[in-house]
Structure formats: C-alpha cells, structure tokens
Amino acid sequence: MPESVDPRHLLLIGAGPGVGAGIVRRFGREGFRSTLISRGGTLEQLATELRSEGLEVAAVAADIEDLDDYRATLERIFSAPGAPGVTVYNAALPDPGEILDTTIERLRTAYDVDVLGGVVAAQVAVPVLRAAGSGTLLFTSGGFADHPVPALASLSMGKAALRSAQTLIAAGVREDGVHAATVTIAGQVAPGTAFDPDNIAELFWTAYTDSKDAWQTEYRFTGA
Secondary structure: OOOOEEEEEEEEEOOOOOHHHHHHHHHHOOOOEEEEEEOOOOHHHHHHHHHHOOOOEEEEEOOOOOHHHHHHHHHHHHHOOOEEEEEEEOOOOOOOEOOOOOOHHHHHHHHHHHHHHHHHHHHHHHHHHHHHOOEEEEEEEEHHHOOOOOOEHHHHHHHHHHHHHHHHHHHHHHHHOEEEEEEEEOOOOOOOOOOOHHHHHHHHHHHHHOOHHHOOOEEEEOOO
C-alpha cells in the first residue's frame, strides 16, 4: 500500500468491551495498531485497558448521531498519513420499541447509527483504499437481519438495511481490490459461551485474511 495507508492500522467504529474489544485484541496479536471511535463514556477506560495488555490503541470520541461531525472526524483520520487499511463498523443503537408504537424521530436516529454511519464510513474510506489498491471494510450484522424481533423494531430493520447497504458497497469496490463484507452474529453474545467475543473475533480475522478468490460478502457466526 502507498505510504498514506497503513495495512496494519485497524479503525473500529462502535468500540465496546464485547465484540469490539475482542476484535482489537485479535488484530493486535498480529501487530495491528487500533483507533477506537465511540461517542465517549467509557471509551478512554476501554482504551486504557487494552493498552495495559500491550496493545497500541488510540481513542477518538465521535457521536454517529451527528453525521456531519462524525464524517469530519473520519475525514481527518483518513487524510492523515498511515490511514486505516482495515475498518470495522460495529456500531448499533438497540432502542427498544415496536414499530407501531415508536416515533419517527427515534426510528430516524436509530437508522443513522445502525445504517448510515456505516455508509458514511465507506464513503470516506473507499477513495483512500481505492488509491491504495487494497483494503478491508467489515460491518457487524446480527440475527435480527434474518429474524426481526418486534420489541426491537428499529434494530431489526437497521441490521437488514446494513446488510443490503454492504452488498451494494461490496459490488462497487471488489474490482478495486477492496473487500467489503458483513459478519453476521446469529446469536446472543456472551463471554464463556459459544458466542464468546473472542470466538467471534476469529471470524473477523478470517474475513480479513481470506484471499480474494475466497472473498464472501457475508460471513456467518453460528456458534458452531
């Protein structure tokens, strides 16, 4: 890759102590440095914990609900030398409510986080990765995309829409050497179970390391 892109720089959008931290640890074992993005809160605490494990981690606060400010944050990251060669979109807004009872405003906010934040990330990252001729964009999906849950209407719609958006993105970047895929987690994430975050992180690593002739647009984690 050109100097402007660092193939061992992971950008994790939607950083948290579960799957997100598992991904950072898995890639970190392979020598990756990571930049974490979330709205704040426990972001710095998570970054400090990961640094204590010997990982190189930077933390950047950004609120995806403010799409303009969020885009500007991503543009700063991707315009700097050593821009991320791998981006994982792991953000979601699990806002409870049935479709007929929730408000349009709540649905719109959830859609911004569940779907449009991922689209914005791709819009900013792809031109840089195209110029480099290589790169990876991974989007965390879930079983709600297959089996909508009435009590989580916005998240169910969002996961289905994110998968559709990623399919369109993948079709537009494959010939440029950029791999775009969803990683669908078809179960409840919980440490110490088949759906342990560390187990799930292995599938993200597989998606990243697959050769081009083995690229998939969706990788499914079923706990098997």
